[in-house]
Amino acid sequence: MRCSLYCLIIAGAVLVAGSLSAGESDYVPGKVVLEKKEDGYYVTVLYQGAFPLKVLSAIEDGMRVRIICEVVIRRQSEFALSRDEEIYSAEYARTVQYNLMDGRYLIVNQNTGAVRRAARRSQLLGMLRAPDTLPVVGTYVFVRGGQYYAEARIAIRFGKLYPPFSFLSIMTYESPWVRSGVFVQ
Numbered sequence: 001m002r003c004s005l006y007c008l009i010i011a012g013a014v015l016v017a018g019s020l021s022a023g024e025s026d027y028v029p030g031k032v033v034l035e036k037k038e039d040g041y042y043v044t045v046l047y048q049g050a051f052p053l054k055v056l057s058a059i060e061d062g063m064r065v066r067i068i069c070e071v072v073i074r075r076q077s078e079f080a081l082s083r084d085e086e087i088y089s090a091e092y093a094r095t096v097q098y099n100l101m102d103g104r105y106l107i108v109n110q111n112t113g114a115v116r117r118a119a120r121r122s123q124l125l126g127m128l129r130a131p132d133t134l135p136v137v138g139t140y141v142f143v144r145g146g147q148y149y150a151e152a153r154i155a156i157r158f159g160k161l162y163p164p165f166s167f168l169s170i171m172t173y174e175s176p177w178v179r180s181g182v183f184v185q
Helices: 002-024 055-058 120-129
Strands: 030-036 042-050 065-076 085-101 104-109 116-119 132-136 147-162 168-175
Touching: 002 085, 002 116, 030 147, 042 055, 042 065, 042 120, 042 147, 055 065, 055 085, 055 168, 065 116, 065 132, 085 132
Parallel strands: none
Antiparallel strands: 030 042, 042 132, 065 085, 065 147, 085 104, 104 116, 147 168
């Protein structure tokens, strides 16, 4: 009886430790910065954590994967019980696929149409972890004064076909929302 109780406690501790370390390595926005530059407003997203291995293996199996950075800008309410006003939202999408013929990864920015290629897995992961500076389209967003903040998250979506029964599985990965500091206009 005593041995089974100790084994149960040890197994529970191992499970808790494993879940905490897995949470620390997730691919998430590490820092979000909302700033004004001379030609407009920008949201900079810095990434941290490990890119999901099952998504990387799906890319190398020939799947086309969409990586979407969702950005929302809100104006803080001046009243304690009021909700913050959402003034801007956008999706910045990239598709990633592996070309078996030339052995390269192909990264296409869906917003601009820019194409990048990587020869090695380490180059691809470096490109996916590089900071993104995303333009806020239109300056009408910040017409009223006040305090603003941005939130960002990563969403990864792809489908995978499992033979011999041709079972199609739609897989998604969504990170938690990460909030920037306050920007005063």
